Amino acid sequence: MNTENYEIVPLRHYGRWVSGAVVIFLLVLIVRAFVQGQIDWPVIGEFFMAPVLIKGLGNTIIITLLAMIMGIALGVIFAVMRLSDNPVTRWFAGFYIWIFRGTPIYLQLLIWFNLALVFPTVNLGFWEGRMVDIMTPFFAALLGLGINEGAYMTEIVRGGILSVDQGQLDAASSLGMTRLQAMKRIVLPQAMRVIIPPMGNEFIGLLKTSSMASAIAYTELLHRAQMIYFVNAKVMELLIVATGWYLIVVTILSSLQTVIENRFAKGQTRNSAPSLLRNVVRIMSARRGMAGGAR
């Protein structure tokens, strides 16, 4: 039988059409509900760029950034302690993780903020001050979020370090590197590849957790939004504005994460990883090639 000239009929996916239609229908319902709901849309537009809120957004970003830096630093230090040969430092690192990972962040923030009740004054020998002056909402939020983050980062960094082959340390040692040099130049850069993806998640998580700091009167984004709706009673409108800003920042962070991941992936694939730009160019030219072929 000669089938050479037969037309090929592609399989029809009727199920996909049905499920697609259902999803679109539900989406329309949700959008319609919000449009008809009692939302004062102009208020959202009005407050989206309001300086009060932008200031709050700035504070959110600052506290997230600083707490993350603190978390990374603590994470590296405690991970190295956890992996050291010294049983005391190993135990101490375990204890740190146990405490700060085992209690709610909300509770930790309250403890830092109220530390003055236990230690009314701070005496560093050369300098003395009242705790209430030092433990501002900002400082309490930084310590609370940063030290908590450090506990999670410790486990992430430790996993990264353990993922690097022992042979790498042997090779570095045989070149005469000290353990510290080997850690800095050989082990950590390779561990980064394993550390970055979960670290990106931590960063995004921290950005959202920082809203907890509104409980101790740190004037971050959500706190500002609340302050405004306490006055003008536009509760939903301001919460939507805050939602929008969180999503915008998270989207930017996610794309940043991809860029950093690509950077640390170097040398890990047989073909050097193409950059985002090169990928786009490649896809575009492939499209053009296809279109040309059709013509």
Place this chain on the structure above:
Amino acid sequence: MNNRPPMLQAQNVHKSYGRNEILKGIDLEVATGEVMCLIGPSGSGKSTFLRCINHLERIDQGRIYVDTKLIGGRIHKGRIYEQREAEICRQRMDIGMVFQHFNLFPHMTVLQNLIEGPVRVKKENRESAVERARKLLDRVGLKHLEASYPKQLSGGQQQRVAIARSLAMAPKLMLFDEPTSALDPELVGEVLAVMKDLAESGMTMVVVTHEIGFARGVADQVVFMDEGVVVEAGAPTKIFANPENDRTKGFLVNVGK
């Protein structure tokens, strides 16, 4: 050259992991410029002994001297003080090591792998380190691959880079830990050729290997180890043609000579 002290001297070296004694008193000497091949069944302690020479493993008993310097210890007023990390690192700079699984740094290019030691450890300036690295790459026949990453190279090429990386530190002694065991058969030759060239240039080498052909052709001294002791040692002609010990004979029959 017989008057010179040996480059490597091991006396009664013992090493245990827990209750498991891996080395039960090793005595060996390698003269400057000599190539010694260590052969023996797996688990006989060859690799462990090699790792003791540059103090990757700490020995439990005995002494190892490289270029007359005691490894891992300092003799002072009738006592041996265990050395600090910095001193151990300084000793390791004189001892190159090539591993079974290459252990190149995957996040660095070939050239960066070669200059890492000289620049970071020896504090050599970058330009001269790069210049020497390129010469070494030329010597192992890989000049064109300096910008590649290790994962982009074949196993044989990676091992040649690893040899060049060790040579970049200008060591007095080179240790090879089964350098061809992880390679596809057709890639073994190129690595052995580089090692042969190195031996002919006068480098002192200790080679743990299963390549009997290489041992026969290049070694000045062949040492057969089994169960943590040196069973038999001597010139390759003697060991391979007239082994005295039954264990040596059995091993040579098994590896097919």
